Amino acid sequence: MKFSQKVVCGVLKNGNAPPIVHIRENSQQWKQAENDETVGPDMNKRTKRNFTLIELLVVMLLMGVLMTLMLPAFNRMISGNKVDQIASNLKLGLEQAQTQAIGNRRYVALILPHNNQVWSDASVRNYCFGGFRLAFVTQNGTNWEFDEWIPENTWKNSPNGAMLLKIDTATPPATGTALARNDITTALNTALEGNNRLESISNYPPENNPSGSTTRSNCAIIFTPYGGVESSDDLYLYIVEAISDGGNGILFPTRDSQNRPTNYLILSLNQFSGKVDFR
Template sequence: MIKQTKTNFTLIELLVVMLLMGFLITLMLPGFNRMISGNKVDQMASNLKLALEQAQSHAITSRRYVALVLPSNKSAWETEEQRYCLGGYRMAYVKNSGSTSTWKFQKWVPDSVWKNAPDGAMLVEVVGSANTNRFQTQFQNPGNGLPNTVTDVNTSLGNNLLTLSRYSYDASTSTSESRSNCAVVFSPYGGVKGNEDLRFVIAEAIPNGDNLLFPSRDNAGPTNYRVLNLNRFTGKVDYLSIQ
């Protein structure tokens, strides 16, 4: 009979294997990070689409005006709310103030809580459908159109969203504060208050001070983004493709 001998790995062999594994992980990590970042953009777009659909549905079933509050300008919001700027949202009941651009905050929708955007994805622009040139041409050249700074993003979101008066972050306190340009308002009939369709641009972006960094981009501009189109007449939300 032939006696079989059992051999063990030497320390040098184990170190070589560990070194190779570390080298392979280092090579794969950037691609893995890009995949995760891309998924976050899809995740945020999907979440925002669902939030808009839920706000419309609740407006119809409750027979009330319902706003999806989208904080933008961080300097105008309290510390507790700043974490939800540029992608966070929450539903609230509102009523007409006599102005087409300003609505009175009444209270938060029961069981509605603040939802935040995932790290690495941001709501960088809300564009009116009438501004086709800016949306289709300038968007693909960040130097001319897409916001490059957090301040520019705040301006973009503010120019196309409605204002809330008598706003209260804490339902237990009574305030008469105003939050400028931060809401999409749905009517009891399902339509959106405003003069044009709204297009929401969600992109892979990282704030660096006041500047925005776009990790996935080419010479034409950012490549990892999603666009949602909100029809003001029907309240329907669809994904929009830029050619």
Template sequence: MNKRTKRNFTLIELLVVMLLMGVLMTLMLPAFKRMITGDQVQQLSSNLKLGLEQAQSHAITSRRYVALILPNPQMGKNKDQWLGGYRMAYVDRKRSDMKTDETTGKPIFDRTPKWIFKGWVPDTTWKAPVAGAKLLLIVKGDDPSAYDQFKEGESLDITIPAKISAIEMSPLLKINDYIPEADSTNKSDVDHAAIIFSPYGGIIGAPGQSDDYHNLRLAIVECLENGDNLIFPSRDTQGKPTNYLVLEVNRFTGRTKYHQPK
């Protein structure tokens, strides 16, 4: 083999190696991208899972109702903690209030239980949200979307709000006489504010509505803020996010588990 032939052969080998490297990089790029962009989703999911587990454990050991306060636009308070921050608080159950029927003038009882804020769990502070990921949705476990089956790279099969102001957290419970940390005297009632664990470890359903005792599922999504708008860096052709995790809280046991893409 002369020098020219040998040189050509070496160039061919080099081109083949470069081609193979290009193919490998193409195959590895999605996984690498998920590894980088998924950190925030995994971190926030881990934070929330830990918070839920701590709230359940403290409810059992203290023999008290413990609420995991999850600030969001519907709650209206603690804006710096919206969509990912949390803190544990004690709450008490108030069974009913007596009211007067406007038509008959007779006394009636409102049998809907109320949850009264009794103070923060000692030695706890706010757990801050995670930049680049948000808790965007909480649904009841029997929702048709189910979240029971995932395929990697496919979008979250449910409508996700595109604006922060439109985010829906209706399965969260209302807290009465809530006192934000920055205001030690001004009490207020806050809607859609908390997941409450009983002293037996399970979660409390919607007050007065027996059909609302379900598992809860929390969707944590990779997203960025632009004013009131949400931007999903990883999304499908319809704009739905593809980088997410879902946590499920069992209504009876209070245990939390991951639903992850497979």
């Protein structure tokens, strides 16, 4: 496109500077060129075209099909992340319990609810098999008595999709191998309750009845004022991808051909130093 131009050249008096050229373009032709649908002589004319209703419906249908196909894999991924989440929460809780014990020069218990029927208080039931809370305790002979909850410390949730199903002192299986069925108790009511690896707490206050008290069996890991653990051996905490079947059984979403759980993490707790590591 041709533009009319007016060129004015001026030379400074000393003659050393190059000429300064001013170009003024015709404003009307410039605006017309901006609004023109042709960009240049060698480019095709641009056309504006909207999507039709049929095209939009086809795209939405394809998106629905893809989401349907990807949803199971997405759910498996989320459930697998719950194992990491509970393991990280428990590791942090154990480290906090040790810090509180050393800092306050007192015994601190990590309370682990483990039985939906025994721990019948509605406010605690959702924290079984992975949730916890910290409390100060006192040793009375061979027994442990509840003193008080650690200030500003509340129950930590146990998300659906994974569970703390076992605490043991035996050396766990090699990393990457499936857990044997006898490594994981399949009845929710006895998953942790029958495990004497944990300490029992007497004078425990019911959540909904502060005036009463009771004894909770095999429910606590206790740290000493020196940072160690009240245990005769190292402890191993099994966190497994698992869900309740609605009764007293446990289902393992990820398992091998022998129905053994394959997605799990194990935390090791040193009895002397109180150090927590991923197995």
